[in-house]
Amino acid sequence: MKESRPKDLELPDLTDVTGEVRMRVAPNPSGPLHIGHSRMAILNDEYVKRYGGMCYNRFEDTDPARIDPAGYDSIPADLEWLGVKIHKTVFQSDRFELYYEVSKRLLEIGKAYVCTCRPDDWRELKNAKKPCPHREQDLSDQLARWDRMFDGTFGQEEVSLVVKTDLAHPNPAIRDFVALRIDETPHPRTGTKYRVYPLMNLAVAVDDHELDLTHVLRGKDHINNTYRQEYVFDYLGWKMPVYIHYGRVSIENAQLSTSKMSTGIREGKYTGWDDPQLGTLSALRRRGVRPEAIRRYWVETGLKEVDIEFAWKTLHSFNKDLIDDSSNRYFFVDDPLKLRLESPADLTARVPLHPAHPERGTRELEVPKGGSVCLSRADLPEKGGRLRLKNLCNVVHDGDVLRYDGNDLGVLKEGVQVVHWVPEAAIEAEVLMTDGSTRKGLAERGIVAAKDASVQLERFGFVRVEQVAPTVRCVFTHR
RNA sequence: GCUCCCGUAGUGUAGUCCGGUCAAUCAUUCCAGCCUUUCGAGCUGGACACCCGGGUUCGAAUCCCGGCGGGAGCACCA
Numbered sequence: 001m002k003e004s005r006p007k008d009l010e011l012p013d014l015t016d017v018t019g020e021v022r023m024r025v026a027p028n029p030s031g032p033l034h035i036g037h038s039r040m041a042i043l044n045d046e047y048v049k050r051y052g053g054m055c056y057n058r059f060e061d062t063d064p065a066r067i068d069p070a071g072y073d074s075i076p077a078d079l080e081w082l083g084v085k086i087h088k089t090v091f092q093s094d095r096f097e098l099y100y101e102v103s104k105r106l107l108e109i110g111k112a113y114v115c116t117c118r119p120d121d122w123r124e125l126k127n128a129k130k131p132c133p134h135r136e137q138d139l140s141d142q143l144a145r146w147d148r149m150f151d152g153t154f155g156q157e158e159v160s161l162v163v164k165t166d167l168a169h170p171n172p173a174i175r176d177f178v179a180l181r182i183d184e185t186p187h188p189r190t191g192t193k194y195r196v197y198p199l200m201n202l203a204v205a206v207d208d209h210e211l212d213l214t215h216v217l218r219g220k221d222h223i224n225n226t227y228r229q230e231y232v233f234d235y236l237g238w239k240m241p242v243y244i245h246y247g248r249v250s251i252e253n254a255q256l257s258t259s260k261m262s263t264g265i266r267e268g269k270y271t272g273w274d275d276p277q278l279g280t281l282s283a284l285r286r287r288g289v290r291p292e293a294i295r296r297y298w299v300e301t302g303l304k305e306v307d308i309e310f311a312w313k314t315l316h317s318f319n320k321d322l323i324d325d326s327s328n329r330y331f332f333v334d335d336p337l338k339l340r341l342e343s344p345a346d347l348t349a350r351v352p353l354h355p356a357h358p359e360r361g362t363r364e365l366e367v368p369k370g371g372s373v374c375l376s377r378a379d380l381p382e383k384g385g386r387l388r389l390k391n392l393c394n395v396v397h398d399g400d401v402l403r404y405d406g407n408d409l410g411v412l413k414e415g416v417q418v419v420h421w422v423p424e425a426a427i428e429a430e431v432l433m434t435d436g437s438t439r440k441g442l443a444e445r446g447i448v449a450a451k452d453a454s455v456q457l458e459r460f461g462f463v464r465v466e467q468v469a470p471t472v473r474c475v476f477t478h479r
Numbered sequence: 480g481c482u483c484c485c486g487u488a489g490u491g492u493a494g495u496c497c498g499g500u501c502a503a504u505c506a507u508u509c510c511a512g513c514c515u516u517u518c519g520a521g522c523u524g525g526a527c528a529c530c531c532g533g534g535u536u537c538g539a540a541u542c543c544c545g546g547c548g549g550g551a552g553c554a555c556c557a
Contacts (some may be wrong), residue, residue, distance in 0.1 A: 066557080181555035200556075200557050220484075221557090222557085223551065224482085224552045300507090304492085308490085313508065351516090391516060
């Protein structure tokens with residue numbers, strides 16, 4: 001017997017926990033969630049479930065030009081499928097007035113300035129550790145310019161609110177950062193009502209404080225943003241949540257770029273966001289990958305700051321653990337070849353729906369005397385020879401026919417190849433593979449009972465059956 | 480260039496803070512055998528790692544120094 005799960009397969013404890021935790025997922029609704037996004041969602045969920053508390057879904061939709069409104073619906077659906085419990089959803093686009101208010105306060109206490117430099121000039125000065133002309137202007141000047149920021153005087157990139165940090169900071173990534181900017185692009189949720197948008201370093205600091213978060217998990221690409229946001233917390237006397245950064249994940253053989261997926265769909269390379277070639281959660285769901293497998297994967301991976309490589313094989317192994325027991329078995333003959341079976345009598349194969357579960361019953365496949373069976377071309381021995389048709393009989397492959405050769409299971413000991421097959425009266429079936437190809441063939445008719453279920457096509461692999469009429473269509477899961 | 484972070488088997492991970500019980504854990508992977516009327520499942524066995532070099536120490540994956548390697552950021556994206 002295996003011992004109970006070792007504790008090192010669990011996530012490490014959080015630091016500074018003083019009761020319930022409040023955490024958040026913070027998606028940008030620019031596209032659907034993919035396998036990479038699922039990490040932060042699941043880790044947050046795991047901690048909230050461990051310590052009690054709540055998890056927000058906070059839509060970070062402060063860049064009107066980069067929003068795909070479909071994300072407002074698909075992301076909550078994906079989170080729900082993952083089993084991530086969201087206690088409350090907030091939209092940053094509902095909170096622009098709040099960001100303005102905090103920004104003005106920063107301005108008034110001398111921790112921000114209204115800058116009308118050209119972005120390139122400002123950046124150059126910053127890199128040289130020098131203040132731009134607007135940085136130290138009087139408050140009254142700042143406030144006058146602040147008002148004009150909102151009255152339409154300035155266009156895009158003509159004005160911004162900059163938060164002061166430390167111009168002499170040795171790390172150039174941490175010196176003064178832009179907090180508000182102008183964008184004329186209509187926002188999917190607020191239209192043209194607002195044209196001054198917060199940037200993430202301001203909005204995140206404000207919201208993490210306002211939502212009273214205790215712990216924040218984010219990718220390590222945000223490390224310097226955390227330092228920048230720390231200035232905002234300090235200026236306003238706010239207590240900072242614990243920020244934890246994890247490393248980047250490189251996921252091979254998966255198209256995860258929203259823009260590339262989007263153009264691929266438009267060009268017909270992919271059938272949609274759930275095309276089995278993609279790494280989106282909707283594609284994985286369609287393929288029959290269980291969310292519990294994804295969860296186990298990320299929990300075992302943990303949240304170290306080192307970069308890691310994602311291993312599909314491992315995810316598939318976890319998934320197989322989950323679905324093997326419930327996946328009934330069926331025969332699917334890929335690239336079929338019809339051969340007459342010369343048998344002395346009618347034959348009937350009784351094949352268990354699941355070898356480990358005889359109580360589930362059998363599939364009955366009948367081959368009348370003089371009838372034919374279909375075999376996968378790849379299973380036929382090149383020069384003819386003996387085969388066993390699984391659960392039916394032994395045969396000798398001889399030219400265009402199969403000659404009945406008894407039903408003695410002893411041939412297995414002799415190394416005779418066991419192959420799957422279907423009767424003539426089979427149903428057309430195809431399997432969408434993850435490389436975009438389609439395997440066409442014939443499946444035994446009983447598979448129509450398995451609509452929407454995961455099944456194992458014997459000697460082929462696990463698939464999810466997504467259509468059973470007029471023909472069968474399956475999506476490949478893994479071997 | 481500047482600032483910061485990281486380096487345990489093919490992959491992920493435990494151990495590193497508080498040096499010995501680590502001839503290094505677990506999972507996955509791969510290989511072999513057993514079992515099985517699937518190339519699935521199960522069982523058994525096996526393979527593979529502490530980035531390198533110094534130093535401290537009776538003793539270092541663990542501490543120190545130096546290399547090397549990898550990564551993040553330096554956006555009016557998030």
